Amino acid sequence: MSLKIVRSVCPYDCPDTCGLLVEVKDGHAVRVSGDPAHPITRGLLCPKMNHYERTVHSPRRLLTPLIRTGPKGEGRFEPLSWDEAIERICSCWKGLIASHGGECVLPYSYAGTMGLVQRNSGHPFFHKLGASRLERTICSSAKEAGWKAIMGETTAMDPAEIEKSDLVILWGINAASTSIHVMRDAQTARRRGARLWAIDTYHTPTCEAADEAFIVSPGGDGALALGMMHVMVREGLLDRAFIKDNVFGFEEFTEKVLNRCSPERMSPVCGLPAAVIERMAREFVAAKAPFIRLGSGLSRYGNGAMTVRTIACLPALSGAWQQPGGGVLTGTSTGGAFPLHRVTREDFMERPTRLVSMNQLGAALTELGDPPVMSLYVYHSNPAAVAPDQNAVIKGLERNNLFTVVHERFLTDTARYADIVLPATSSLEQPDLYRCYGGYQSQRCAAAIPPVGQAKSNWDLFSLLAAGMGWDEPFFRQSPDDLVEQLLDFDTPWRDAGLTKNLRDGETVLLTPPSKSRCSWETPSGRIEIRNDRESEPLPRLLPTHAEGDGFPLRLQPATTPYALNSSFYEQDNLRDKQECMALMMHPKDAAARGLADGQRVTAYNGHGEVEFVLKTTKRAPAGTVVTEGVWWREFIPGQRGVNALTSQRLTDAGRGSTLYDVTVDVRGKTDLK
């Protein structure tokens, strides 16, 4: 029996993009560990990936194509050959396209794998088909829009600078769960004397690890930042010289906005006492190099982009950007490092086709457009669980005249509604090239094991579908490795010939952003643009959230768990057991006011739907906010609907992002116990 160790990369949607060492025995992955030589991972994996082999070789893996034999949603299927599956899909699409046009087909994909080739391999196919295009904005597009409104194309600060900071602020990021290496580096800074703040809506594991946790009202961070900046102006805690040379619009911002944002006025909006806002302002300015690591949590609101833009004003006023370790980091962007258009092939589109927001899938499937969506092709995403307004999504998926194909590793909530299910490979079964959005590492990897069962990779399946459609473009006959090579075979300032060679050899490489000096701002004015007339709102200001108008008394915080990644990893029993059950955390006072007891079944409800939870009374949830962690599969939950039956299809103020966290509910005891 041969045992070999293969280097690979964690494919999941996580800012850390870890290096993996996979022990392979007889074509099976038997053990997975963190690569000690990887510059970020340094041997440390999160609990989810410590037993990745249990996902890869899970008894729940789909092994053959399947065709539906029961009603949609029930999950009754029988096996089908690949040839027959491809033939059925292609002939159905040909018929639908002949009568409705290509836009009646809608692809839906997101981030099951982050590999550049596999993740994007549907784009050329659907462009050539003339299908509707999916606007992929469920995650962080509001955060990006908020950053861009003030900072333009400015290169992100180096994440490694966190260790040089003397005040690390983890703001709207649950790093202890979602980016454990950021947490590790923040702890390193702390050991070197930095203070660590966490700003969140409930007591997360990150809050527990911080020197101080500030629990704000959901969507209230803009008010907090405005209140802090009011104090900074009032008390002259500004770097006037820095502002003069580097900031555009400060005077107007002060006159029109900040003067009206006293801590007393901001306190009820952000939920922190005025004295705390004042102290935060003074300590922020007193720090030499405050490092704000901004998560995505606070951007998933009706005011989310504006919140990010407002927070980004803080170091512009204090001049924190001048010191290594000082500034705001929302994430890195390595867009210039690889010519992704060589994979996505926008040029295959005859004309730009209709865009459909992935946050409004429910509406796209139920409010029949012109043409109506007649076929949905889902790959590496689980919209029946993760997309907002689950009731609308499921109503759409139940349509008998919707032809749904799902390419998956598991029989997910979405796959249960498919007419045809196709088995997908895991990352260990497919080659790819990875880059990172929390740092600059990049790595190419080969398949570590052969496909499990009859599974096929995203790219291989689109090659088959292209042949099934009768297309003869040589493009679709390439291998995934050919595409990786096209991404590498391109000169860019991000990597010299040596780095490219190392990438080809499968080494972990640190890409280098084209060098920019500290305090060089890539905006039209060359300054940090607090005022930006290209935006519909020229100045940052206080905006309301959406849900505060909905009329329900409790804020609902749908949050992340350390033991899953969105709806991924529920296949691992040991990880699911650690989460116990789909719980609703509630402050004992709120529970007492409703006559509810710890451990009982409750129903949370609002205008979108009703969801059953097991009640967990805890002071980790502040009074007025209830919290649930994880995006559970329906087969493991107390009732019929997951948390997203309570979320809305409304979009953020900019960036057309999801407002998954902008939710109010009320909660009652479940009386109709079956």
Ligand SMILES: Nc1nc2c(c(=O)[nH]1)N[C@H]1C(S)=C(S)[C@@H](COP(=O)(O)OP(=O)(O)OC[C@H]3O[C@@H](n4cnc5c(=O)[nH]c(N)nc54)[C@H](O)[C@@H]3O)O[C@H]1N2
């Ligand atoms: N273990 C684990 N890791 C993950 C994921 C996962 O589900 N589980 N998901 C992955 C993905 S796709 C992403 S995008 C990232 C997301 O990772 P993060 O950027 O950390 O985002 P979230 O965990 O969604 O939210 C971060 C924190 O913001 C808080 N929050 C919510 N609203 C507000 C607010 O208005 N103000 C403030 N100050 N805080 C608020 C939430 O309670 C949460 O603790 O993590 C990735 N990594």
Ligand SMILES: Nc1nc2c(c(=O)[nH]1)N[C@H]1C(S)=C(S)[C@@H](COP(=O)(O)OP(=O)(O)OC[C@H]3O[C@@H](n4cnc5c(=O)[nH]c(N)nc54)[C@H](O)[C@@H]3O)O[C@H]1N2
């Ligand atoms: N309530 C609530 N809703 C949320 C969130 C939340 O925190 N709370 N988070 C939101 C965020 S930030 C995001 S990014 C989205 C994430 O939404 P998704 O990207 O849909 O994320 P996952 O739930 O991880 O589903 C990915 C699916 O891809 C499959 N998969 C993995 N690898 C492959 C592959 O190579 N090929 C194919 N065909 N399939 C593969 C996996 O089995 C899995 O079922 O969810 C959003 N929805």
Ligand code: SF4
């Ligand atoms: S999910 Fe994130 S922390 Fe966990 S192994 Fe993957 S990249 Fe690393």
Ligand SMILES: [Mo]
């Ligand atoms: Mo995400």
